[in-house]
Amino acid sequence: MIRAVHHVGISTPNLARLRSFYCDLLGFTELSHITWQPGEAQIDKVMALSGTAASVAMLKMGPTCVELFQFEAPPQPPRDAGDRPVQRHGMSHLCFDVADVEADYQRLLAAGVRFHAPPQDFGSVKATYGRDPDGNVFELQQIVDG
Structure with a gap:
């Protein structure tokens, strides 16, 4: 049976900036910070990507965890200009x-x-x-x- 967990992952082009926002302004605490280079087959398999490299910070406040990912590889597609509207499919907020x-x-x-x-x-x-x-x-x- 699946248990409800308060956990969300966010991909960012600037981990330090987003970490500062969630920790310094919203009050999260950093639990861990890891990095990996290309060649981590298990991570690639779970993410359905090839040749991933990233830095990840796990933040926590109360029962809520926010996992911030900054991918160095594979290359990112161009980002849409402007803010993503909240009605667009995917994570709303x-x-x-x-x-x-x-x-x-x-x-x-x-x-x-x-x-x-x-x-x-x-x-x-x-x-x-x-x-x-x-x-x-x-x-x-x-x-x-x-």
């Missing part, structure tokens, strides 16, 4: 529960983080979407009822 969405929004906004809008009040939830340095969407959500 990461959601973080917070105690005070207004305070976290103001703190991150002051640090230069881009948001789609200020926190919105949906009755039992206040929420907003922001972008990490690579344009990935994250949500700050404060449950205010129940």
Whole structure:
């Protein structure tokens, strides 16, 4: 039986920048950092790629882990210009529960983080979407009822 685990992997062109965002601004802690060079057949097999080389940082906050990958090989396809819209197929966003969405929004906004809008009040939830340095969407959500 599959157990629910709070774990997501994100590929990035700049591991140091994204690590700084998730650790320094959002409060994750780095658990490990590994690298590998081409020739790791098991990793290539699992990823359905050939000749991979990468650096990986595993970050943790509470029960949530974020695994950041910076691939050196194989070559990356060109990235679409602009931010990926949230309705596009694939991962939509990461959601973080917070105690005070207004305070976290103001703190991150002051640090230069881009948001789609200020926190919105949906009755039992206040929420907003922001972008990490690579344009990935994250949500700050404060449950205010129940």
